[in-house]
Amino acid sequence: MYYLEIEGTSNLNGSVEISGAKNAALPLIVSSILAKNEVSMKNIPNVADINTLFLLLKNLGASFSFENHEAKINTSTLNNTKAKYDIVRKMRASILTLGPLLARFKECEVSLPGGCAIGQRPIDLHLLALEKMGANIAIKQGYVVASGALKGTDIIFDKITVTGSENIIMAASLAKGKTKLINVAKEPEVVQLCETLKEAGLDIKGIGADELEIYGTDGELLPFKEINVIPDRIEAGTYLCAGAITNSKITVKKANAKHLSAVLDKFRQMGFGIEVKDDEITILPAKKIKAIEIITSEYPGFPTDMQAQFMALALRAEGTSIIDERLFENRFMHVSELLRMGADIKLNGHIASITGTKELNCADVMATDLRASSALILAALFAKGVSRVHRIYHLDRGYEKLEEKFKKLGANIKRLEE
Numbered sequence: 001m002y003y004l005e006i007e008g009t010s011n012l013n014g015s016v017e018i019s020g021a022k023n024a025a026l027p028l029i030v031s032s033i034l035a036k037n038e039v040s041m042k043n044i045p046n047v048a049d050i051n052t053l054f055l056l057l058k059n060l061g062a063s064f065s066f067e068n069h070e071a072k073i074n075t076s077t078l079n080n081t082k083a084k085y086d087i088v089r090k091m092r093a094s095i096l097t098l099g100p101l102l103a104r105f106k107e108c109e110v111s112l113p114g115g116c117a118i119g120q121r122p123i124d125l126h127l128l129a130l131e132k133m134g135a136n137i138a139i140k141q142g143y144v145v146a147s148g149a150l151k152g153t154d155i156i157f158d159k160i161t162v163t164g165s166e167n168i169i170m171a172a173s174l175a176k177g178k179t180k181l182i183n184v185a186k187e188p189e190v191v192q193l194c195e196t197l198k199e200a201g202l203d204i205k206g207i208g209a210d211e212l213e214i215y216g217t218d219g220e221l222l223p224f225k226e227i228n229v230i231p232d233r234i235e236a237g238t239y240l241c242a243g244a245i246t247n248s249k250i251t252v253k254k255a256n257a258k259h260l261s262a263v264l265d266k267f268r269q270m271g272f273g274i275e276v277k278d279d280e281i282t283i284l285p286a287k288k289i290k291a292i293e294i295i296t297s298e299y300p301g302f303p304t305d306m307q308a309q310f311m312a313l314a315l316r317a318e319g320t321s322i323i324d325e326r327l328f329e330n331r332f333m334h335v336s337e338l339l340r341m342g343a344d345i346k347l348n349g350h351i352a353s354i355t356g357t358k359e360l361n362c363a364d365v366m367a368t369d370l371r372a373s374s375a376l377i378l379a380a381l382f383a384k385g386v387s388r389v390h391r392i393y394h395l396d397r398g399y400e401k402l403e404e405k406f407k408k409l410g411a412n413i414k415r416l417e418e
Contacts, residue, residue, distance in 0.1 A: 001390075001391070001393075001418050002393075003388050003390045003417075004389040004395075004403070004415055005386060005388050005413070006386065006389065006411065006413045007386045007387075007412035008360075008362065008380065008381060008382060008384050009246055009410065009412065010246065011246055011410065012243060012248040012381075012409040013250060013409065013410055014250060014251070014410060015250065015409075016253065016405040017252075017253045017405075018252050019043075019045040019069075020042075020230070021045070021188075021232040021234075021235075022045050022049055023093075023232075024188070024229050025044045025229045026050070026053055026096065027093070027096050027189065028227055029044075029053055029071070029073065030093075030097055030100060030170070031100065031170055031193060031196065032057075032062070032075050032224070033062075033097065033170075034100050034103070034170060034224075035073075035200070035221060036076075036220075036221035036224075038074045039074075039075075039224045039227065040072050040226045040227070041071045041072075041073070041227045041228075041229060042069065042070050042226065042227070043228050043229040043231075044066070044070070044071050045069070045400045046066075046069065046400055047396065047397060047399065047400050048398075049091050049093065049398060051066075052087060052091045052094075053093065056087045056097065057073065057075070059080065059084060059087065060078050060079075060080045060082075060101075061075075061077050061078040062078055081101050081107060081109065082108070082109040082143075083098075083101070083108070083110040083111055088110065088111035088112075089113070091397070093113075093163065094110070094111070095112075095113040095123055095163060095167065096166055097110055098110045098146065098167055098171075099126070099130065099166075099171030100171065100174070102171060103171045103175060104219070106149055107146065107148075108146055108147075109143045109145050110144045110146075111142060111143050111144075112139075112142055112144065123144070123164070125157055125159065125161050126161075126164045129155045129168045129171075130146060130171060132153050133150040133151055133152070133153055133155075133175055133179070135147065135148045135150060150171055150175035151175055152175050152177030152180075152214070153177075153179060153180075154179075154180045155179065155181050156183055157181070157182065157184065160183055160185050160298045161185060162185040164185075165184045166190055166193055168181060169194060169214065172214040173197055173214060174221070175216035176216055177215070177216060177218075178213060179212075179214045181211065184211065185299070186208060186209070186299050186300065187298070188233065188259045189230070191207060194208075194212070196227055199224075200222035200224045200225065201223065202214065202215075202222060230256060230259070231254055233263075234305045234306060234371070235400075236255040236256075236260060236281065237303075237306045238306075238309050238374045239252050239409070240281065240283045241306075241310065241312070242378060242381060242406070244270070244316075245313050245315075245378050245379075245381055247285045247286060248285060249283065249284050249285060250409055251280055251282040252280070252281050253280050255279055257276040257281050261300060262301055263302065263306055264276075266292055266302065267283060270286060270290050270313070270317060271287060271288050273285075289318060289356070290317055291317045291319035291321040291356065292321045292322075293321065293324075294310055294321070294323045294324065295324040296323075296324070296327050297327070298327075304325065304326075304327040304331060305371050307323060308331070308372045308374065309374055309378055310323065311335075311338070311352065311375060312338065312375040312376075312379045312382070313378065315338070315343050315354060315360060315379065316356060316357075318356050319355070319356060320353055320354065321354045321355075321356070322352070322353055323351070324351050325350045325351075325352070331369075333369065334368060334369075334372035335352065337365040338365075338376070340363045340364075341362070341379055341387070342357065342383075343379070359384055360382050360383035360384065361384060362383045362384060363388075364387070365389055366390045367390065367391045367392055367394045367395065369394055370395065370397050370398045372394070373392060373394045373395040374399065376389045377406070377413075381411060390418070403415050
């Protein structure tokens with residue numbers, strides 16, 4: 001098992017290129033199940049979750065090639081509709097195969113999902129929507145067993161759900177008739193999925209709004225065009241946080257500032273300068289790093305996937321910052337590890353109070369989920385001495401060439417084997 005050894009630093013500089021968004025690539029790859037042709041995709045990040053999904057598609061009978069961030073996927077050879085536990089347990093996004101498999105083959109079995117243990121993320125909204133579209137759903141031996149021809153209907157999501165929205169959008173694409181979705185997620189990753197399906201000829205209205213109308217093709221597959229995955233807004237935000245916590249000037253390239261509006265606003269509120277030019281974002285040092293108040297919410301609000309990184313950054317601020325985590329009840333698991341480094345953090349339910357400090361101590365810490373892992377790296381950059389971050393397989397699920405990119409910014413970081 002590997003760990004990262006990180007020496008604290010007072011300064012970073014330079015630039016890094018941002019990879020394609022894992023959370024956009026995953027549903028786009030799954031959407032190839034809806035395609036009548038071989039699908040070409042560019043800017044796919046080479047991270048563990050992507051490779052897990054390709055393995056899942058291979059087990060279902062698809063063929064693919066994946067090299068230099070480009071993939072060609074052919075699902076015309078699909079001959080299996082059972083997404084097995086051994087693969088699905090590794091990655092929650094595997095549940096995205098449920099909607100398109102059912103819509104195309106009228107039956108499928110998909111294992112209940114795994115992924116980061118950041119709190120309850122039930123799939124009941126997925127299942128209720130599919131049942132309303134005419135599916136027969138049962139849970140048997142840890143699998144969702146689904147069957148039936150899907151028909152368009154009106155669906156109201158009781159709660160905004162990104163994967164639920166994506167799953168039902170794909171299912172509705174091959175359903176018979178019009179499906180109206182209300183309270184749909186508006187994340188850029190959801191928008192790109194919708195735009196991709198529209199470019200393939202699907203009649204879909206309301207893209208980017210919280211209501212969608214989808215006129216299904218009644219089982220007829222779609223001719224997909226080449227897809228270029230959007231930049232990873234969370235990766236971009238993480239590297240900007242690295243510049244902020246070391247109070248350094250760094251630039252992220254191949255990023256989309258529009259997708260980061262809420263995050264960039266918080267940097268400005270803390271006193272950092274932000275410069276945007278085309279697809280580049282530069283963070284400038286602050287004269288004084290101010291405390292901040294953050295409430296996580298669905299897009300376009302402040303993303304829960306940036307909460308842990310900003311908690312690490314708040315340790316550098318003057319005064320007490322408040323973070324209100326509204327989306328996941330277990331997403332403060334990194335707090336106990338930050339306390340090992342001398343952090344002053346108090347928890348009261350879903351609210352964290354973070355008092356800034358002039359210095360953190362180096363320590364051995366353990367990653368508990370993907371974004372918590374990046375928060376511990378940021379804290380280690382600020383800490384005095386050499387820290388070690390263990391269980392970094394979480395990082396490999398979502399960050400490509402992490403050490404290489406941090407080294408390019410001047411960080412002293414090594415991957416070592418225990």
